[in-house]
Amino acid sequence: MPYEPPTHRVERSIRATTGAKIVAGVDEVGRGAWAGPVTVCAAITGLRRPPADLTDSKLIPEPRRSALAEELGGWVTAYSLGHSSPEEIDDLGMTAALRLAAVRALDGLPTRPDAVILDGKHNYLGPPWKVRTVIKGDQTCVAVAAASVIAKVRRDALMAELAPQYAEFAFQENAGYPSPVHRAALEAQGPTPLHRLSWAYMDALTRWKHLKRTRIEPTEHEQIDLF
Structure with a gap:
C-alpha cells in the first residue's frame, strides 16, 4: 500500500474530550462537476479495524473501489447519502x-x-452539529474515508444510470466532470437538465451562454466554534 492507512485517532480524541459516543464521518463528491448532483455521505464506523485498502476514494483504482464500497456497505455501522440537485x-x-x-x-x-x-x-455544516474539520480527513480518518468511497461509487453509478438519456455526454465515463467529450457535446447540443447553469464553463459556450444563470457566490465562511 503506497499510503498510510486511515486511523481512528481523531474519533478517539473527540470521544475522549467531549464524551461523544456516536461520531460520523462526512465527505462529498461532485463539487467540481459540470453536471449532476453534489453527493454527501455520512458514515458511522465505530472503532473496528477497517477493510484493506481503505483511503481517499480518488486514490483507489477501479474495480477495487467498487468492490470496497460493497464491502463497506456491510461493514459500517450505518451510512446515509444526501444529494443536492443541479x-x-x-x-x-x-x-x-x-x-x-x-x-x-x-x-x-x-x-x-x-x-x-x-x-x-x-x-x-455549522450549528447545531458539533463539527471537527480535518484536512485530508478522507486519507487519515476511517469514517471519513469510508464516506468518501461510498459517496464516490454511488454518485458514479447514478451518473452511469442517467448516461443513456444523454449518450453524447458520456456521463458513464466522466460522471459529469469536465472532459473533452463532455465539452464537445456541450458546444454541439447545449446544457441538459443535469447541468449546473451557473458554472463558469457556460461563458465559453457561445451558442448557449444566454442560458447561464447568475451564480450565487458564497460569502466569507462564518467563524464557527470547533471542538
Whole structure:
C-alpha cells in the first residue's frame, strides 16, 4: 500500500474530550462537476479495524473501489447519502447546497451522531452539529474515508444510470466532470437538465451562454466554534 492507512485517532480524541459516543464521518463528491448532483455521505464506523485498502476514494483504482464500497456497505455501522440537485446548486450556491446535502445525509442515519468529522478545512455544516474539520480527513480518518468511497461509487453509478438519456455526454465515463467529450457535446447540443447553469464553463459556450444563470457566490465562511 503506497499510503498510510486511515486511523481512528481523531474519533478517539473527540470521544475522549467531549464524551461523544456516536461520531460520523462526512465527505462529498461532485463539487467540481459540470453536471449532476453534489453527493454527501455520512458514515458511522465505530472503532473496528477497517477493510484493506481503505483511503481517499480518488486514490483507489477501479474495480477495487467498487468492490470496497460493497464491502463497506456491510461493514459500517450505518451510512446515509444526501444529494443536492443541479437546480438547488444554482439556486443556493455551492456552500449552501453542500450543507443541504450533508443535513439530508445525517438526517438519514438511524441514530443522530453526537459529533461529525468533516473532510476539509471549511465547516460548511455549522450549528447545531458539533463539527471537527480535518484536512485530508478522507486519507487519515476511517469514517471519513469510508464516506468518501461510498459517496464516490454511488454518485458514479447514478451518473452511469442517467448516461443513456444523454449518450453524447458520456456521463458513464466522466460522471459529469469536465472532459473533452463532455465539452464537445456541450458546444454541439447545449446544457441538459443535469447541468449546473451557473458554472463558469457556460461563458465559453457561445451558442448557449444566454442560458447561464447568475451564480450565487458564497460569502466569507462564518467563524464557527470547533471542538
